Amino acid sequence: MTKHDLNYSYYPGCSLHASAREYDESTRGLFHALGIGLVEVPDWLCCGATPAHNVDELLSLSLCAKNLALAERVAGDLAVACAACFSRLKATQHHLAESETKRRQVEYAIDGEVSFAKPVKHLLEILATDLGLDRLAAAVRKPLAGLRVACYYGCLLTRPPEVPQLDCVEAPTIMERVIGAAGAATVAWSHRLECCGANFTLSRPGVVLKLSGDILASAKRAGADCLMVACPLCHGNLDIRQKEIEEATGNRFGMPVFYMTQLLALAVGVAPSKLGFDSMIVNPLPLLREKGLV
């Protein structure tokens, strides 16, 4: 017997248990408020993220295939929050479906069968399509009126074109549609899909300062109050590094960087204390207070 009409298995990924804890908390809070069932995949492991597939393709595919196999133990399509996990899991399904040889190698490596049955869905897809924007809008208790949001997709949410198939690759609107349903205003801006520098954050921070700096400057230019992201890596670069970027470029941004679930959860009435606003480096509370949202 199920409690809800929408039920998902849930793959949080490593970041959501560590640096992006607020993404995990707000996701659970939001889904609970929307009446969507979410059951964490037992014993999940790292998806390999960007390093694994650069070093060893078999390792990368096997990690994801193992996770997909584990996900079979829980009912419901697989909900994924992190853009990198989402991309890797989808890419694995794509590559293994295309190559019989790779599939056999991976099955040997994980000592089990590869399963393709379960659709892998990003939270955005679940909210925009499965739940639907109308139901989302109907659940809003505190509309985000007056908040001007720059939706930032980053590289992985829509790319490579043949893999995620989430929305139009180069001009997606899914984030704008979802947050628009919660009453926020979105800005048209240029750097929605540019790379933030991702995990060069450790090896070549100078690259990150330039790329993420361009993104923040572009959002500011477009008149945004804040950025909204769906990827812990982007969040790390844009939020944690923001002060450093300001020092390096001489620009002052003061731009809070929200996970999309934080803003949506706020809109559907989840208590702000449960949304991890305290763990953000750029303090969002002055902005949220100004807009009367907390």
Next chain:
Amino acid sequence: MSRIGVFVCHCGENISRTVDVEKVAAEAARLPGVSYACDYKYMCSDPGQSLLKKAVAEHGLDGVVVAACSPRMHEKTFRSAAKSAGLNPFLCEMANIREHCSWVHEDREEATAKASDIVAMMVARVKKDKRLVPITVPVTKRALVIGGGIAGIQAALDIADAGHQVVLVEREPSIGGHMAQLSETFPTLDCSQCIMTPRMVDAANHPNITLHTYSEIESVDGYIGNFQITVRKKARSVIEERCTGCGICSAKCPQKKIPNSFDKNLGLRPAIYVPFPQAVPNTPVIDRANCTYFRSGKCGVCQKVCGPGAIDYGQEDSLIVEPVGAIVVATGFELYSISEKPKGSPIKGYGEFGHGTIPDVIDGLTFERLASASGPTGGKILRPSDGKEPKQVVFVQCVGSRAREKGISYCSKICCMYTAKHTMLYRHKVHDGQAYVFFMDARTPGKNYDEFWRRAVEEEEAVYIRGMVSRLYQKGDKVVVMGSDIAVGLQVEIEADLVVLATAVQPRTGADTLAQKLGISYDRYNFYSEAHAKLKPVECATAGIYLAGACQGPKDIPDTVSQASAAAAKVMTLFAKSELEREPIVAKVNERTCVACLYCRKVCPYGAVEEKELRDRQGNLIRVVAYVNPGVCGGCGTCQATCPSKSVELDGYTDEQIMAMIESL
């Protein structure tokens, strides 16, 4: 007993690489009724054909099977060889062991067995072939040309100069097409208007050319030599015979702010207008969607001011039937747009370039209008957003072309040259301006073409950057171009005042619909297909229809004019005879068994089936049967497959022949 000859061709190595041709010949020789079999390296060559003729004479052959390529390739060749050997040409058949066998198989043993089977089938068929006599039909020496761009005008003038009547149909209110929109042309930089407009006048004044502008093809009936074309002449709301072209109607029209599509919407026009001052005919047309009179019933200013009383608000579309013997299709092209495409469309737009929402990102044709002396800016290069002169212009080649991820894999052929031209025109008009070009390759095969491109780079100092552009975005009043320079392996960013995209050449919207009316084939992009890529480049597979210009594939002006003249020459060849021989492969009705259910009439795609009354000598009606008009029958055999009483059969493909072919296996 038949005396059949079998000739197995090696086709160089095309067949013999996979098929053991000697074995096929040896097995054919053992078939009942075969008196002679041999193999030869090139059957279609002169020695090959002589071999066939000699064998017919020496062995008294009464049927021939040539096992070689597709009948589409060489059936005619071998039938005329058989004819010159004294055989009825329709007793010569081809067994296709190339396209249907050697090209598609790898296993030599299996391919050889299959080739032998194909030969055996054709031997069985040829034994039951009848001696057929070609049908002759009269030729209407009058041509239809569809499209009044440079291709259509050239073809029409050539045919008309040869003394034949031509009907020229153009969709727009004026002839001239894209060439009338261009500023200067490569590789000589001569003014497009100066070479185009006199040709337009020639076409309009030619005593042998009937011009229908603002008209479209409604329907096409008939066949080579005898087409019936219905032309829809759209209501112009202006009586052409009365109008003097004085222009007072346009001058007095109170509606003045309608974007002019001829100027790529950069300029404005009134509701009653000629698209451009040099239009032919110089007769205005009322744009009813934007005319105050048609929208509210009030106004009527143009009717009041028109001296000769040429304005007719009540005019309706009229249908004109034109009998013609040949058709030249010259419908041209349009430019791909980067705008968002419908979901599921095989061709995608450029979201990364803003889907066409950035005002200072224009296409090549818009740049032509900016550079043209008769354009909306009088030839000054001024950008659309604020009318300022751009000091940094970035040109981007291959937008949509050679872009498989956008759904178009072909090269549009003209963009490398016109972009080089654009950089020159820009430099000539804005001396302190800098042009940048992002390009994949500079493709300049053509007489004086590479020299022209080098001039743009070396003398006119256009900066060519080999690499693609990944994104365009508006930043203040600049357009930022993000791209790569693969020569130095770096990313580049240019803040441009204007960006010009060399967008792909596509067939006209609706090209497929017209093709279906004409019964001609087209490729997956809707470009019309020629009958043979090399040897029949201007003919359609459908007899009597010819292609000219960019409707067949992207083409520049010299190529278009050459092809148009070639198509005209083909039409003149057809018109050189007063009667035309047609293949006698037509359906015949067995009047003794036909019960006149006329299913055949329902399924016939050519409309060739009529009712025929059988009468006795006193003229009393006995009964009605179906009759197939041999002049109209296309020989498809659909009636034969449909007839419930087996009363209609296609000569050369009778049920008896097909059963014999099956039984031979």
